[in-house]
Amino acid sequence: MSFSLKLEKRLEESRLIAFLVPVGSLLLALVFGAVLLQAVGANPWRTYSAMVEGAFGTPAQWAQGDFYALTETLVKATPLMICGLAVSIAFRMLFWNIGAEGQLVMGGFAAGAVALWLPDMAPWLPRWVFLPLMALAGILAGAAWGIIPGLLKAYVRVNEIITTLMLNYIAILWLQHLYYGPWKDPKGFGFPGTAQFEPFTWLPRLFGRVHLGLVFAILAAIFIWLVLSRTRWGYEIRLIGENPVAARYAGINIARNIVLVMFLSGGLAGLSGMAEVAGISHRLQHGLAVGYGFTAIIVAWLARLNPWGVVLVAFLLAALLVGGDQIQITMGLPAAMASVLQGAILFCMLGGNILTRYRLRVVRGMPAKAAQAAQEG
Amino acid sequence: MDVALFISILTITIRAGTSLLYATVGEILTERSGILNLGVEGMMIMGAVSAFAAAFHTGSVWMGVVTAIVVGGMLALIHAFLTITLRADQVVSGLALTIFGSGLASFLGQRLGPEGQPLVGQVGPRFEKIALPVLSDIPLFGDAVFRQDVLVYGMYLLVPLAWFILYKTRPGLHLRAVGESPHTADAMGVNVPGLRYFYTILGGMLVGLGGAHLSLAYTPGWTENLTSGRGWIAIALVIFATWDPARAVIGALLFGGVNAIQFRLQAAGTTIPAAFLNMLPYAFTIIVLVLITWWEAFRKRIGAPAALGIPYMREEVT
Numbered sequence: 018m019s020f021s022l023k024l025e026k027r028l029e030e031s032r033l034i035a036f037l038v039p040v041g042s043l044l045l046a047l048v049f050g051a052v053l054l055q056a057v058g059a060n061p062w063r064t065y066s067a068m069v070e071g072a073f074g075t076p077a078q079w080a081q082g083d084f085y086a087l088t089e090t091l092v093k094a095t096p097l098m099i100c101g102l103a104v105s106i107a108f109r110m111l112f113w114n115i116g117a118e119g120q121l122v123m124g125g126f127a128a129g130a131v132a133l134w135l136p137d138m139a140p141w142l143p144r145w146v147f148l149p150l151m152a153l154a155g156i157l158a159g160a161a162w163g164i165i166p167g168l169l170k171a172y173v174r175v176n177e178i179i180t181t182l183m184l185n186y187i188a189i190l191w192l193q194h195l196y197y198g199p200w201k202d203p204k205g206f207g208f209p210g211t212a213q214f215e216p217f218t219w220l221p222r223l224f225g226r227v228h229l230g231l232v233f234a235i236l237a238a239i240f241i242w243l244v245l246s247r248t249r250w251g252y253e254i255r256l257i258g259e260n261p262v263a264a265r266y267a268g269i270n271i272a273r274n275i276v277l278v279m280f281l282s283g284g285l286a287g288l289s290g291m292a293e294v295a296g297i298s299h300r301l302q303h304g305l306a307v308g309y310g311f312t313a314i315i316v317a318w319l320a321r322l323n324p325w326g327v328v329l330v331a332f333l334l335a336a337l338l339v340g341g342d343q344i345q346i347t348m349g350l351p352a353a354m355a356s357v358l359q360g361a362i363l364f365c366m367l368g369g370n371i372l373t374r375y376r377l378r379v380v381r382g383m384p385a386k387a388a389q390a391a392q393e394g
Numbered sequence: 395m396d397v398a399l400f401i402s403i404l405t406i407t408i409r410a411g412t413s414l415l416y417a418t419v420g421e422i423l424t425e426r427s428g429i430l431n432l433g434v435e436g437m438m439i440m441g442a443v444s445a446f447a448a449a450f451h452t453g454s455v456w457m458g459v460v461t462a463i464v465v466g467g468m469l470a471l472i473h474a475f476l477t478i479t480l481r482a483d484q485v486v487s488g489l490a491l492t493i494f495g496s497g498l499a500s501f502l503g504q505r506l507g508p509e510g511q512p513l514v515g516q517v518g519p520r521f522e523k524i525a526l527p528v529l530s531d532i533p534l535f536g537d538a539v540f541r542q543d544v545l546v547y548g549m550y551l552l553v554p555l556a557w558f559i560l561y562k563t564r565p566g567l568h569l570r571a572v573g574e575s576p577h578t579a580d581a582m583g584v585n586v587p588g589l590r591y592f593y594t595i596l597g598g599m600l601v602g603l604g605g606a607h608l609s610l611a612y613t614p615g616w617t618e619n620l621t622s623g624r625g626w627i628a629i630a631l632v633i634f635a636t637w638d639p640a641r642a643v644i645g646a647l648l649f650g651g652v653n654a655i656q657f658r659l660q661a662a663g664t665t666i667p668a669a670f671l672n673m674l675p676y677a678f679t680i681i682v683l684v685l686i687t688w689w690e691a692f693r694k695r696i697g698a699p700a701a702l703g704i705p706y707m708r709e710e711v712t
Binding site: 024053057058113115169173174175176178179180182183184186187190191193194197198311314315318351353354355356357359360361363364367368370371375 | 432472475476480481482483485486487489490491493494495496497498500501504505510622623626629630633667669670672673676677679680683684687688691
């Protein structure tokens, strides 16, 4: 029997479906992951429970006051939150900033440059100015890296997806060049990385390895939420994203907004790079560019570009990443399982989203006849 | 410049350009139908890992090629289903495909070696160079152009064929119509969703084949991040080529040339740090893209298919 799928527009968006789609997407992605795990000869159930325990810990550990797993998840959630906010504000106006990874790296590079060289160059500076200076350097470097594609898009109409992406590779290679080459620690036994920063340039830690960057993330979420919902600028950004033609007729300067938004977006990503080097690694080394900027794209999209949604989704995807690392350590399974699951969740969400706006009907019989019947009816 | 150096640079240029050109022509066909598939990087890296894994276990490079084509097509089918049937956002779906493909390729690369071991570092079958009789004896460029692997020769056939079909045949006219004005095409009796499915999958197959050329001929074997952004460069080349397979050749040669110069300088022991040489293709992509965008705007031409990225709904006439 032949049949075809037909989409009918709903009169209003279904709230029930809007809730069911993310949940269903997660479940469907887990089922896909289970099939994949089974295919490579791993036990899906044991793998998933190891991931959950790796990301959140076990009640037995909590009883002993051991919250290591949970704090590690928060450590990874921090850059995901900041970068997720960074890309979501750009996505709001349909500027596809795929370059958060490179902007993060440049932020880390600039903050690292301040921490490595300024104490020797300006020993008279009071110690408390270093962290704010590093944050400022990180923000400006990330913003500069974001503004390049912004300017190119605004004034030459160059496709920003390609430029932001290419700048990622350049930033990563630049940082590698520094810590493998001229900035390599001479006392590092050949280990690729710079010397450790002075302790007064380290971000204070809150608990475990969780550092002040988490506070930056929450403040950034409040800031983005305020900008979007309470300011004229936020209104312009939303209008450009929803209807660029109307925005132009309303006299909104789209080119200027692109540049400003990319300053903010790149600046935030740069700040997260600063937080990573000043809060976690305390030196420039391999492991700064581990894909937070790319995962942030998924975070932003799953959160439907809502700042508070970003905070929540970043935490959940961080749990997935930490769980992925855990199965690599304890079960010898590739940590890439986490990114496979992320991709699968995003696919399911994308497919499911349509159901909030349309009703899916299975039409039996000849499609042509059905179309005719629909027209007559 | 001495002849030997010229020949060696041209040889590497063509070899490096081949995988790019497969991917570029594939994406041109997809985008001509109005579907933007940003999953090229993901499909290409999956093509590369699956081609090498299949060739490694069966001992046949051709099994590798077939596997890569099937895998590329299947990944493109996901994108087609999401964007054509379910009308999902094409940009996000393509990005998801790249993230998914890169993750899956890394996962499989660590498990598909002998007895569940990683594939990294394994030596498998590869395409050998074959010198075409007579043609490879042409002075100067004969040796570089006609002493290559079979997939390079396949590319020599594919590009003129794609160009001919696109511009000189009825199916090509339908393809262009679907990308430029789907409502008109629909009224002409062309099956818009059907053609979009067909060319999205065909494009994915070609991208997968480009990946196979990487892991079976250009740099035989599997390493993490083998494609290292080539899929994205291919998308930039589509814009550079203004959606014309013939012009894509120039772009692929340019980028292959950058690769070749990078290779030669490294081999010659230059004092330029390796990182800067490795940046060349990416910086070059940005520069080329800026120049071509500026030039096309100057000439007031819009190269992109008019309906690119817009879902087609028969009920909603725009």
